[in-house]
Amino acid sequence: MNAADLLERRRRAMSPAYRLFYEEPLHVVRGEGAYLYDARGKEYLDCYNNVASVGHCHPRVVAAMAEQSALLNTHTRYLSEPVVRYAERLAETLPGELGVCMFTCSGSEANDLAFRIAKAVSGGEGVVAVDFAYHGTTNTVFGFSPEECPAEELPDSLQTVAAPCDYRGAGESAADEVAGACAALNRKGHRSALFICDTAFSTNGVLTPPPAYFRTAYRGIRAAGGLAVADEVQAGLCRMGEHTWAFEAAGIVPDIVTMGKPLGNGYPLAAVVTTPEIAKEFAQKHSYFNTFAGSPVAASVGLAVLDVIEEEGILQNVRDTGRYLESGLKELEKRFERIGDLRGKGLFRGIELVRDRASREADPESARKIRERLRADGVLLGVTGPRENVIKIRPPLVFSRDDADRLIETLERALQWLQ
Amino acid sequence: MNAADLLERRRRAMSPAYRLFYEEPLHVVRGEGAYLYDARGKEYLDCYNNVASVGHCHPRVVAAMAEQSALLNTHTRYLSEPVVRYAERLAETLPGELGVCMFTCSGSEANDLAFRIAKAVSGGEGVVAVDFAYHGTTNTVFGFSPEECPAEELPDSLQTVAAPCDYRGAGESAADEVAGACAALNRKGHRSALFICDTAFSTNGVLTPPPAYFRTAYRGIRAAGGLAVADEVQAGLCRMGEHTWAFEAAGIVPDIVTMGKPLGNGYPLAAVVTTPEIAKEFAQKHSYFNTFAGSPVAASVGLAVLDVIEEEGILQNVRDTGRYLESGLKELEKRFERIGDLRGKGLFRGIELVRDRASREADPESARKIRERLRADGVLLGVTGPRENVIKIRPPLVFSRDDADRLIETLERALQWLQ
Numbered sequence: 052m053n054a055a056d057l058l059e060r061r062r063r064a065m066s067p068a069y070r071l072f073y074e075e076p077l078h079v080v081r082g083e084g085a086y087l088y089d090a091r092g093k094e095y096l097d098c099y100n101n102v103a104s105v106g107h108c109h110p111r112v113v114a115a116m117a118e119q120s121a122l123l124n125t126h127t128r129y130l131s132e133p134v135v136r137y138a139e140r141l142a143e144t145l146p147g148e149l150g151v152c153m154f155t156c157s158g159s160e161a162n163d164l165a166f167r168i169a170k171a172v173s174g175g176e177g178v179v180a181v182d183f184a185y186h187g188t189t190n191t192v193f194g195f196s197p198e199e200c201p202a203e204e205l206p207d208s209l210q211t212v213a214a215p216c217d218y219r220g221a222g223e224s225a226a227d228e229v230a231g232a233c234a235a236l237n238r239k240g241h242r243s244a245l246f247i248c249d250t251a252f253s254t255n256g257v258l259t260p261p262p263a264y265f266r267t268a269y270r271g272i273r274a275a276g277g278l279a280v281a282d283e284v285q286a287g288l289c290r291m292g293e294h295t296w297a298f299e300a301a302g303i304v305p306d307i308v309t310m311g312k313p314l315g316n317g318y319p320l321a322a323v324v325t326t327p328e329i330a331k332e333f334a335q336k337h338s339y340f341n342t343f344a345g346s347p348v349a350a351s352v353g354l355a356v357l358d359v360i361e362e363e364g365i366l367q368n369v370r371d372t373g374r375y376l377e378s379g380l381k382e383l384e385k386r387f388e389r390i391g392d393l394r395g396k397g398l399f400r401g402i403e404l405v406r407d408r409a410s411r412e413a414d415p416e417s418a419r420k421i422r423e424r425l426r427a428d429g430v431l432l433g434v435t436g437p438r439e440n441v442i443k444i445r446p447p448l449v450f451s452r453d454d455a456d457r458l459i460e461t462l463e464r465a466l467q468w469l470q
Numbered sequence: 471m472n473a474a475d476l477l478e479r480r481r482r483a484m485s486p487a488y489r490l491f492y493e494e495p496l497h498v499v500r501g502e503g504a505y506l507y508d509a510r511g512k513e514y515l516d517c518y519n520n521v522a523s524v525g526h527c528h529p530r531v532v533a534a535m536a537e538q539s540a541l542l543n544t545h546t547r548y549l550s551e552p553v554v555r556y557a558e559r560l561a562e563t564l565p566g567e568l569g570v571c572m573f574t575c576s577g578s579e580a581n582d583l584a585f586r587i588a589k590a591v592s593g594g595e596g597v598v599a600v601d602f603a604y605h606g607t608t609n610t611v612f613g614f615s616p617e618e619c620p621a622e623e624l625p626d627s628l629q630t631v632a633a634p635c636d637y638r639g640a641g642e643s644a645a646d647e648v649a650g651a652c653a654a655l656n657r658k659g660h661r662s663a664l665f666i667c668d669t670a671f672s673t674n675g676v677l678t679p680p681p682a683y684f685r686t687a688y689r690g691i692r693a694a695g696g697l698a699v700a701d702e703v704q705a706g707l708c709r710m711g712e713h714t715w716a717f718e719a720a721g722i723v724p725d726i727v728t729m730g731k732p733l734g735n736g737y738p739l740a741a742v743v744t745t746p747e748i749a750k751e752f753a754q755k756h757s758y759f760n761t762f763a764g765s766p767v768a769a770s771v772g773l774a775v776l777d778v779i780e781e782e783g784i785l786q787n788v789r790d791t792g793r794y795l796e797s798g799l800k801e802l803e804k805r806f807e808r809i810g811d812l813r814g815k816g817l818f819r820g821i822e823l824v825r826d827r828a829s830r831e832a833d834p835e836s837a838r839k840i841r842e843r844l845r846a847d848g849v850l851l852g853v854t855g856p857r858e859n860v861i862k863i864r865p866p867l868v869f870s871r872d873d874a875d876r877l878i879e880t881l882e883r884a885l886q887w888l889q
Contacts, residue, residue, distance in 0.1 A: 057549055064557035066572045066749045068758035069546050078549040082542045100544065102761060108540050117536035121527050123501045124736035125519065127488050130476050130497040138483035153485045156575035156738040157762055163608045170609075188760055189582045190589070191609040199757070312761060317543035319575045319738035319762035330485045338618070339487035341607055342521060342731060343576055343738035 054078045054090065072433075073426055082107030085447045085454050087431065096457055098432040098446040101399075104288060104313030105359040106449040112316045115355035119348045127154070127345040137350035140357050141322060144295045147304040148326035154345035158284035158311025159187025161321040165307045166191055166245065168325065168333045169278040175242025179232040179272060182211045183437045185254045186247060186282055195247065198254040198437075208241045212268075214252055215260035218392040218403060219411070226264045230271030237275070245307075246272035246279055250297035251286035256436030257394045257401030257443065265301040273306075278329070281305035284321070285399070288313040289360060289448055292369035292397025300396075313448075318352040319343070365448050373397035375452050376444070379459035387466045389417055394441075398450055401435070402442040413438035417469055424465040430458055473497045473509065491852075492845055501526030504866045504873050506850065515876050517851040517865040520818075523707060523732030524778040525868040531735045534774035538767045546573070546764040556769035559776050560741060563714045566723040567745035573764035577703035577730025578606025580740040583758075584726045585610055585664065588697040590755045591748055594661025598651040598691060601630045602856045604673045605666060605701055614666065617673045617856075627660045631687075633671055634679035637811040637822060638830070644679070645686035652694030664726075665691035665698055669716035670705035675855030676813045676820030676862065684720040692725075697748070700724035703740070704818070707732040708779060708867055711788035711816025719815075732867075737771040738762070784867050792816040794871050795863075798878035806885045808836055813860075817869055820854070821861040832857035836888055843884045849877055 058076060061069075071077075077095075081088040084106040087095045097107070105112065119133065127134060138152040155161045170176055178195045180186070185198040193199065194206045212228035213221040233243040246268060252258035269279040286297035287310045293300045296308065306329060311321035321344070325333075333339075343349070359365065373396060380400065384390045391405030391414075404414040404421075418434045421442060425432055433443040442462075446454065477495060480488075490496075496514075500507040503525040506514045516526070524531065538552065546553060557571040574580045589595055597614045599605070604617040612618065613625045631647035632640040652662040665687060671677035688698040705716035706729045712719045715727065725748060730740035740763070744752075752758075762768070778784065792815060799819065803809045810824030810833075823833040823840075837853045840861060844851055852862040861881075865873065 054549060057551060057554055060558065061549065061554045064554060064561055064569065064571055065546070065764075066570050066744075066753060066758060068572065068749065068753035068756060069764075070757050070759065071549065072547045076549045078551075079544055080542060080551075082544065087542075087544070102545070103543070108543065110540070113536060113539045116539055117532060120532045120535055120736070121529070123499060123506075124522070124527065125498055125501065125506070126521070127484070128491045130473060130480065130490065130495045132476060132497075132499075135476055135480045135483060139479065142483055150483065151485050152483055153487065157579065157760065159760070160576065160579065160608065167609050167612070188758070189579065189608045189610065190586050193586070201755070315762075317539070317762070317765065317767065319768075325485075330487065334485060334487035336620070337487060338489050339485060339607065340489065341576065341578070343734075343736070345484075345488075346736065348736065349738075 074423055077426065085450050094429055096430045096454055098430055098444050098458055100447060101285065101290065101445045102312045102317055103447045105316050105356055105363070105365060106447045109316055109359060111359055112352060112355045115351045116318060116348060119351035124346050124348045126342060127340065131347045133347045133350035133354065134345045137353045140354060141324065145308065145324055146299060149304065149308060149324050151325055151327050151330040153323045153339060154349065155321045155323065155341055156319045156344045158309065158321050159189050159192055160341070161284065161309035161311050161323050162186045162192045162247065162282060163189045164323045165247065165280045165309050168307060168323070168329060169245035169280065171336045172329055172332045173242060173244045173277050175244040175277065176208050177236035177241035177243040178209050179229055179243060179246040180209060180211055181214050181248055181252065181255065183214065183254055184249055207239060208236070210236050214255035214258060215264050216255060216258050225260070226267035229268040230274065233271060233275030233277065243272060243275040243277035245277050247282055249282045249285055251291065251399050253285045254435055256403060256441035257399060259394060259396060262301065265298065265303045269303055269305070278306040280307045280309065282309050284309060284311040289366045289369050290397055290399050292366065292373040295366065314356060315349065315352045316356050318349060320349045320353050369397045369448050372450050372452055372455055376400065376455040376458070379455060383459065383463060383466065389414060389466060389469065398446055398448055400444040403436070404440045404442065413440040415439040418442055420469060421465045424468065425461055428461045428464065430461045493842055496845065504869050513848055515849045515873055517849055517863050517877055519866060520704065520709065520864045521731045521736055522866045524735050524775055524782070524784060525866045528735055528778060530778055531771060531774045534770045535737060535767060538770035543765050543767045545761060546759065550766045552766045552769035552773065553764045556772045559773060560743065564727065564743055565718060568723065568727060568743050570744055570746050570749040572742045572758060573768065574740045574742065574760055575738045575763050576606070577728065577740050578608050578611055579760070580703065580728035580730050580742050581605045581611045581666065581701060582608045583742045584666065584699045584728050586756070587726060587742070587744065587748060587752045588664035588699065591751045592661060592663045592696050594663040594696065595627050596655035596660035596662040597628045598648055598662060598665040599628060599630055600633050600667055600671065600674065602633065602673055603668055626658060627655070629655050633674035633677060634683050635674060635677050645683045648687040649690030649693065652690060652696065662691060662694040662696035664696050666701055668701045668704055670710065670818050672704045673854055675822060675860035676818060678813060678815060681720065684717065684722045688722055688724070697725040699726045699728065701728050703728060703730040708785045708788050709816055709818050711785065711792040714785065733775060734768065734771045735775050737768060739768045739772050788816045788867050791869050791871060791874055795819065795874040798874060802878065802882060802885060808833060808885060808888065817865055817867055819863040822855070823859045823861065832859040834858040837861055839888060840884045843887065844880055847880045847883065849880045
């Protein structure tokens with residue numbers, strides 16, 4: 052199948068609202084570990100795809116899916132052992148009172164359900180979210196996803212706060228804005244339901260807020276009667292290399308944690324975990340059912356991913372390889388003026404490109420060129436941030452030191468070529 | 471694993487908002503075709519589960535899932551052949567201009583996306599939905615799901631219309647209410663975005679509206695500038711035995727069709743299909759991406775389900791077995807006064823139970839007793855309807871004449887036992 056023909060067929064049968072990556076779209080046909088292969092057999096080191104968390108097509112996960120699918124696949128209205136076991140295992144990874152699970156099919160559904168829970172518990176509908184955040188595609192969460200939702204469509208019940216970006220100046224004070232946002236919602240007649248925050252600030256260009264950020268922000272929303280929601284769809288499940296969940300590094304415990312992308316290694320599996328008290332309050336108002344979510348197959352896949360994480364020492368690998376990658380990136384930073392800032396932890400890294408280190412003027416053109424050049428050189432990565440000038444590195448968690456070397460070498464060639 | 475222990479573990483690790491079927495919950499461990507098996511090895515004829523559309527654990531679907539999962543599982547931002555092929559195949563099943571696909575992970579997400587599209591195209595947010603309808607679990611669609619959403623939480627932008635129920639008197643005139651509902655929305659300051667309707671009226675107790683219903687209702691919403699959305703999550707993919715999609719029997723073409731439950735035989739696969747014009751209008755305002763939806767695995771599973779439907783003559787089986795089942799139900803109706811009305815088509819049937827045929831007083835107690843008694847006798851079915859007095863029969867589409875005989879015999883015993 053010729054890529055141009057396939058593209059034309061896609062244009063007819065699929066919505067034009069879909070976007071393809073790259074100037075010349077990538078036609079992938081096979082994946083394995085941290086590698087993808089296109090229709091011509093060309094190999095790509097995958098430094099982009101976080102969904103294939105334990106590696107593309109991990110045989111253990113595939114086997115768990117196939118075995119359970121051949122045995123039984125029903126829903127949460129019957130008793131079924133795998134889903135109970137998965138809920139227990141997932142709860143064990145979380146601190147404090149976070150021990151009650153609800154399953155969804157996507158991170159969008161998880162954030163949407165978190166909103167419903169916060170609304171039921173707080174009695175409000177006001178949302179405090181971070182500028183340029185993205186939380187998903189349902190009508191409600193799209194409305195608190197300013198990265199994608201046009202400004203004129205953002206609802207009156209949304210109040211945004213600055214991202215805690217040290218590089219561009221709002222790091223320390225950003226957390227204080229949450230309490231102010233709640234007050235602003237109040238003045239507009241909205242009671243605050245939740246403060247929701249992607250713990251990795253992915254769309255903001257991958258940020259690590261100052262240590263007190265979450266404590267102050269969570270105090271702000273709770274004082275206003277709302278819930279603190281950690282969106283760990285991107286940041287969670289060992290991605291940051293320190294803990295299973297990114298918020299743990301800040302020493303805080305959210306009221307609700309939402310999770311998605313890495314949980315099923317590609318199988319549509321996502322979850323909301325909260326405290327018994329909050330779960331009970333929600334259940335007094337609403338029952339919950341999601342046809343496909345919490346099925347024995349979804350649960351078996353989720354269990355297999357947790358098994359792989361333990362048995363293959365994934366968290367340790369992320370920590371080690373993350374540090375190794377960081378030292379390589381720091382070497383590049385010393386040599387290339389175009390690198391304005393290096394951010395992130397573990398295997399989630401942002402490289403902010405600037406035209407000039409003094410002025411910090413964003414350089415989206417170089418970011419785009421690097422993404423395209425690396426694709427030609429067999430390495431996949433992304434570009435993010437409100438200025439589209441942050442190279443986003445977010446590979447499968449089985450990424451090795453050799454993979455890091457290959458990424459650094461390829462990046463180095465691209466940065467040289469740009470000069 | 472003891473069912474009581476499992477239940478206790480479930481109560482700790484999963485939200486109390488989850489509900490279990492049956493007074494003594496069913497602990498299932500295996501499924502095959504139209505049969506489920508519990509932990510003690512007891513066999514149940516499954517007359518309830520529409521998700522396992524081509525039969526529990528269909529080997530062809532399981533193989534397609536396992537093969538593609540071992541080969542590649544990515545997303546719609548790369549070119550991938552299976553998803554294009556699936557979009558084409560799905561579009562081929564639909565009439566008229568309905569040829570542009572968008573994929574989601576659940577029927578809830580599909581209806582939520584239909585709302586977003588209708589909002590973008592109409593410029594309104596007003597929803598016309600049927601009394602006691604159910605369209606899903608996201609915050610937005612829950613708000614037009616009066617079966618589940620408490621009345622005091624239904625938004626001002628929702629206007630409900632009566633279900634077209636001949637048995638209880640609102641059949642012929644119900645369609646006219648759509649135009650009136652649009653006018654009512656208008657008076658409240660809401661422009662109409664969509665009329666959404668489950669083509670099988672599942673939660674209303676399984677209704678077949680009079681032939682002109684959809685024509686009149688669709689004319690009403692379109693005259694008000696809104697879109698006509700057919701929710702085929704329950705009714706679609708051969709369930710009604712006449713056509714692939716239930717709305718085809720009415721000789722109308724909706725603006726948007728949403729589909730979900732049966733598409734992936736248990737894999738989280740759902741879709742929105744619309745016209746090129748509507749798809750284009752939406753794309754001019756928003757881009758669309760859904761991480762897990764439209765993956766090569768989801769598409770391969772969807773293709774395998776369509777293959778099975780063709781090769782095993784599923785539509786013909788639904789038609790034949792549906793008629794055979796209907797004649798058996800009609801025999802029961804002659805003998806048991808408790809049956810007030812028989813409704814539905816194909817393999818989606820409702821039996822409305824009444825205390826008295828003259829008064830038509832609903833008999834939810836008998837419906838509940840029959841559901842429990844049939845479970846004891848190895849047959850699974852449900853109860854639905856605003857009065858909780860309609861036995862719901864909705865088996866996998868591989869249901870055979872022998873299965874129909876077994877269901878009728880078991881129902882007969884239960885009806886006798888009730889007398």
